[in-house]
Amino acid sequence: MSLRRRRAAVVFRLTVVISVVAGIVLTALGPATVTGLLPYFTIQSNVAVGLFAGYACWLAWRDRPEPPAALKGAVTLYITITGVVYHLVLANPxxxxxxxxxxxxxxxxxxNQFLHTVVPLLAVADWALFDRRGRLRPRYAAWWLAFPLGYLGFALVRGLVVDRYPYPFIDAGELGYDGVGISAVLFAVAFWVLGLVFVGVDLVLGRVGRGPAPDDPGVVDRPVGEPVG
Structure with missing residues (x-):
């Protein structure tokens, strides 16, 4: 990464960290407490993005290699899920x-807007602008489901203890476990497809960035070392 891009990445990632902190602090000023917010996927995904952005910011500042693409793809997917589910499911009449x-x-x-809108947009923009392309694989989309499925198990067990569920689509008290199971399968498929979209965009942009393959008929052979264009 060039010095100019590294500086831009540092500033951008600091903005992500500040946005996460602002979102959590401002939300906690309402009736919810910080500990009361922790069981929500929204908070967990935002915390993950904030920590990851801080780490990636430090790496860019020190001119060290970027974090693993699979890990960044996972974190970006989770915060995207937060934004999409909020706007299309929870806040949609x-x-x-x-x-x-x-x-x-x-x-x-x-x-609320920081956590559900600003941070997801910033995280996706960071992934699009500063990541090296072509490093994601289709199988990652299935691996990335591990955290949402783990969260589902956590929410159901917690619900048995406190008789309260963070989201209506996993409310076993209202839907029953059969209903939650159907809901979970539908959401899991949607999240898997969304993960494949990230992989597809990454692969397409990677090919565009590399240009045509050497055996492409449209490529004219040039002596080694001769500049292109």
């Missing part, structure tokens, strides 16, 4: 799983 949106004070409303 047409969704069967829409949650009532309370009247929020300005600070809490800003925190």
């Amino acid at each position: 047409a969704s069967p799983f829409a949650m009532p949106q309370p009247d929020r004070a300005l600070g809490e409303a800003l925190g």
Whole structure:
């Protein structure tokens, strides 16, 4: 990564970290406490992005290799899930799983937007702008489901203890375990497809960045060392 790009990456990733902290702090100013927020996928995915962005920022500052592409793809997918599920499912009045949106004070409303809109957009932009392309593989999309499925198990076990579930589509008290199972399968397929989209975009951009293959008929042979164009 060139010096100019490294500097841009450092500034961008610091912005991500600040946005995560601002989102959590502002949200905690409302009725929810920090410990009360922790069981939510939203908070966990934002914390993961904040920690990862901080680490990647340090690597860029020290001019060290970027973190593993598979790990960054996973973190980016999880925060994308947070944004997509919030806007299309939870905050969408047409969704069967829409949650009532309370009247929020300005600070809490800003925190909500940071966590569900600003941070997901920044994370995807960081992935698109600063990652080396062509390093993701289709099998990663299946591996990336490990955390959402683990979270599902955590939420169901916690629900047995506290009789409360963080999201209506995994509320075993309302849907029953059969209903939660159907919901989980549908969401898992959707998340897998979304992961494949990330892999596909990465591969396409990687090929575009490399240009045509040497055996492409459109490539004219040139002496070794002769500049192209």
